[in-house]
Amino acid sequence: MKAFTSLLISAALAAPLASAQEKPVLREVASFPSQQVTGVAVSKNGRVFVNFPFWSDEHVISVAELLSDGTLKPYPDAIWNAKEGAPQFRWVCVQSVVVDDTDALWVLDPAAPKTEKIVPRGPKLxxxxxxxxxxxxxxxxxESVAPGHSYLNDVRIDTEFGYAYMTESGEGALVVADLKTGKARRLLAGHPSTKAEADVSVTVEGLKVIDPKTGKAPAIKADGIALDELAGWLYYHPLAGATLYRIKTSFLRDAGLSEEELAAKVEKLATTPKPDGMLEGPEGTVYLTAIEENGIARYNPGTGKTTLVMQDPRLKWPDTLAHGPDGWLYVTTSQIHRMPKYHGGKSMQEGPFHVFRLKLP
Structure with a gap:
């Protein structure tokens, strides 16, 4: 796939683990001159998978494996990455990829090209x-789970109980799917925790992000998600907002709870930097990308405090976080704040888009 992208594998990947006294070092894994990457996932033996959502006319591939020789392999094959065909058997507009703790890859496809109306029969996991x-x-x-203007955003897999938990950022909700039966439910669709916050602004690299339809910041709703499987917490966060929430996964799995009863179980935790992606960390901590700070933050549930642990100007809208072997933390840069739709139709994006990795003390 070198015809559409130049992928750089950095020699810095072999660098040793930084000591706790050293600042984290951001190391390039791959770069894409024009393909806007959002998701990254890494298997236990170090296989790296990425996804490119169908957000522009330059889109040519949806899901790929990064190979060690510097090429992209359409994944699982070219048929799934085809532009035409039955939407239930091909990628329509993939937003995220994740590897679960059994080393299986999951692909979440909201099937809403250019974040507009979904393609019928396209939304899938x-x-x-x-x-x-x-x-x-x-x-x-x-449509009861993924309405016409929904956008399934991120996913976590609970292998212990056999459930998937998803954020839906278009209209705002959580989605819970029983992996044994395939049945899914749309939850907390009327709750403030899944909605954008009023009068919020988003400014990244000095660029104010404006939705041309409203003249305000884009109302991107429930987005980041993290699963503390050991303690049974699901953390989530609206992108257009500064508040982190959590709820026990046992409540999400309980179909007997009414919406009002479920809403009463939501916990409002802390004010944090505005994140796109989130990720479960050690000892119940939660990592959050900090889009306005070009960085990565960490929330400690024991203290209730959020700390900025990494900043680098190359983190131009840090998007997705993923764990890799040997303590590596992977992150993508999607430059969403530079997209033409937020700047009167003029693209402010400056290639390349990146996958980086780092080790946090």
Whole structure:
């Protein structure tokens, strides 16, 4: 796939772990001159997967594996990455990829090209066996779960109980899917925790992000998500907002709770930097990308405090976080704040888009 991207594998990947006294060092894994990357996932043996949402006319591939020779391999194959065909059997507009703790890859496809109306029969969650490189399960979402202007955003897999938890950032909600039955439910769609906050502004690298339809910041709703599987907490956060929330996953799995009863279980935790991606960390901590600070923050539930642990000007809208082997933390830069739709139709994006990795003390 060198025809559309130049992927750089950095020699710095072999660098040793930084000591606790040293500042984290951001090391380049890959760069893409024109392909806007959002998601990254890494298997236990170091296989790296990325996704490119269908957000512009330059889009040519949706999900790929980064190979060690500096090429991109359409994943799981070219048919799934085709522009035409039945939407339930191809990638329409993939937003995120994640590897679960059994080393299976999951792909979340909101099926809303250019973040506009969804393609019918397109929204889905697909599990891929990394040993056979074949899809082994597809959970499709109808309009009761993924309405016309919804945008399924990020996902966590609870292998202990057999559930998937997702954020939906278009209209605002959480989605919970039973992996055994394939049945899904849309939850907290009327709750403030899944909505954008009023009068919020988003400014990144000095650029104010404006939705041309409203003249205000884009109302991107429930977005970042993290799963503390040991303690049974699901953390989530609206992108257009500064508040972190959590809820026990046992409540999300309980179909007997009414919406009012479920809403009463939501905990409002802390004010944090505005994040796009989130990730579960050690000892119940939560990592958050800090889009306005070009950095990565960490929330400590024990103290209730959020600390900025990494800043680098190259983190131009840090998007997705993912764990890799040997303590590596991976992050993508999507430059969403520079997209033409937020600047009167003029693109402010400056290639390349990146995948980086670092080790935090």
């Amino acid at each position: 697909v599990k891929i066996d990394l040993h056979t490189n074949k899809p082994v399960q597809t959970i499709s979402f109808d």
